[in-house]
Amino acid sequence: MSWELFADPSLFRLAVAMAVPLVLASAGEVLMERGGILNVAVEGMVTLGAAAAFLAGFATGSTWVGFTAAAAAGVLVASVLAHYAVVWRQEQVTVGLTLYVLCLGLASLLYRVVVGVRLSPPRVETLQPVSLPVLSQVPVLGEVLFRQHALVYLSAAVVAAAHVLLFRTALGLRLRSVGENPVAADTVGVDVFRLRRAAAAAGGALVGLAGASLPFTLTGTFTEGIAGGRGWIALMLVIFGRWTPAGAAGGALLFAYVEALQFKLAMTSRAVPPQFLQMLPYLFAVAVLVRAYRGAQAPGALGKPYHREARA
Amino acid sequence: MTTGAAPRGGWQAAWPYAGALAIALAVLAGLVAALGGNASEALAGVFRAAFGTGAGLGQTLNKTTPLLLGSLAVVLGLRAGVFNIGVDGQIYAGAVAATGAAFLLADVPRAVALPGVLLAGLAGGAAWGLLPGLLRARMGVNEIFVTVMLNFVALFLVEYLSTGPWNDPTAGEAITRAIPPQATLPWLFARAGAHAGVLLALAAAGGVWLLLYRTVFGYELRATGDNPSAALVGGVPVARVVAVALVASGALAGLAGAVEVSGFHYRLILGLSPGYGMMAILIAVLSRRHPLLAVPAALGFAALLVGTDSLQRSVGLPASAVFVVQAALLLVLLAVEGVRRAR
DSSP, rough: OGGGGOOOOHHHHHHHHHHHHHHHHHHHHHHHHHOOOOOOOHHHHHHHHHHHHHHHHHHHHHHHHHHHHHHHHHHHHHHHIIIIIIOOOOHHHHHHHHHHHHHHOOOOOHHHHHHHOOOOOOOOOOOEEEOOTHHHHHTHHHHHHHHEEEHHHHHHHHHHHHHHHHHHHHHHHHHHHHOHHHHHHHHHHOOOHHHHHHHHHHHHHHHHHHHIIIIIIIIIITTTTTTTHHHHHHHHHHHHTTTTTTHHHHHHHHHHHHHHHHHHHHHHSSSSOOOHHHHHHHHHHHHHHHTTTTTTOTTTTTTTTOOTTOOO | OOOOOOOHHHHHHHHHHHHHHHHHHHHHHHHHHHOOOOHHHHHHHHHHHIIIHHHHHHHHHHHHHHHHHHHHHHHHHHHOOOOOOHHHHHHHHHHHHHHHHHHHTTOOOHHHHHHHHHHHHHHHHHHHHHHHHHHHHHOOHHHHHHHHHHHHHHHHHHHHHTTTTBBTTOSSSSOOOOOOOSSOOOOOEETTTETTEEEEEHHHHHHHHHHHHHHHHHHHHHHHHOHHHHHHHTTTHHHHHHHHHHHHHHHHHHHHHHIIIIISSSSTTSSSSSSSSHHHHHHHHHHHTTTTTTHHHHHHHHHHHHHHHHHHHTTTOOTHHHHHHHHHHHHHHHHHHHHOOOO
């Protein structure tokens, strides 16, 4: 095995493409957590988004309808979670885990109802790479960054937009204050409840889109285990990135690199059984997590319901 | 989830459960109708399949075993204030260890082999709970992530063993060779096909109850879960309690894996746990984190599982539909509780 494998431009190109679902899902989760809502249903929502996207795309033949369906599914589930968390003040991890199980069940149920039982699984067309003019001609970087499918560019735009929204606008400041100290935010007239629900809906749409990216860019099909832990990893990336969209995206690239490397190694190396290579990203995630927890400071009111009439 | 809600006794406490069950069954009927089946016939079929025949009852008891052990694992964690989402991985880890022990103990009598297999299952699950326990105790790493990641590691380990070194070459699929007969669990009701695992699970429920409510460690564990800072001030070694709770939680799940191997499949297979760990979380919440209330909840979920299995054959309801029904049941219950609180 040659060490050039680890720095191969095609490996970086694959890693950038594989980072898309992680970037979108973690950006969505950052928005929700900044507002104070902890959503542990991400893995389920990614799976449901993948199913909704695949089925809508399969039924209509339109990629756009697929993406819309996935985003809608994400908004719906996140809004249910937000209602339980904000209005009913239920424990968010409990509700989130229940929704996680519900989403997993719904995803394969919907698939079965729409597709039925077939000998060979139906496929949707995956997105083709779009070369950006001029930029794609830059040596190495052009191939890695600018000959990608449209979702890669969209993800970059989402991260930039989420960053500006959170840290450069009044709305972002209000959202962060709602997640940090809802009593103070309420005192100065910020609508804590509405802002939390809005952040949940926006985040849910992004998590749904993350799911849609799986069938439309990586697999072309839907299977029950399609999310493969990416939702959970997105949740960890939020901590890794210190609750910033850009930090989480950086972690996503790092993680996607290990994932892509595992693919390449499985193709070239026969010495190690493939299952042990497949374990690598998950063990890597645990190792990264240990590092990420050092000094991590979550939003002050994360996971805590806001009760106006309760004494502090 | 129990905080804030006024304690209610007797029938007043029971009606949300009855309502939630009714709505869950309505969801199930709706699913059957969506697949073109006859809803009322299907619901009757669910009850017949789960309770109506000796064999059905046997299957219900067999499914109760991993569900009860798994939910006890979750309950133990929740009482210490930690979420063990890795029950599935721990079930697989226990199953791997139990299968390995069964192969090693091929030449010894049952009186040695069977306890050896079960102990190996406990140890395998405990080993899977050790890493999240240590990371949580020493570095404050959230156990949810570590337990979930280890689920995937365990799955790939089982895939490797069942297709590789332990593979049964005559089977042509991802299953291992059968374990020797003296490593198998005896029957409880042979004609119904119910193995004795359910007795182990019931004993475990009693054991967890004793541990929680009749030992010093159980007191410290509950204190840690209820208010860790107060417990720490009161002299409870909070970090150690949490680590031990996660290891013990893993051991319970590992025992479930050993029972599945030695009582039901007689080998290690991929798909040994059809999401028992996820159902275990729902059961633990449903039973209000109480080890004895987990018994009826696990039995009910097992009946749903067996019943929907029969619908899989008759109307083609996919296996995953049971998740929808079970999660819907819990969501309704949480909503009822929430509405009461918001009022």
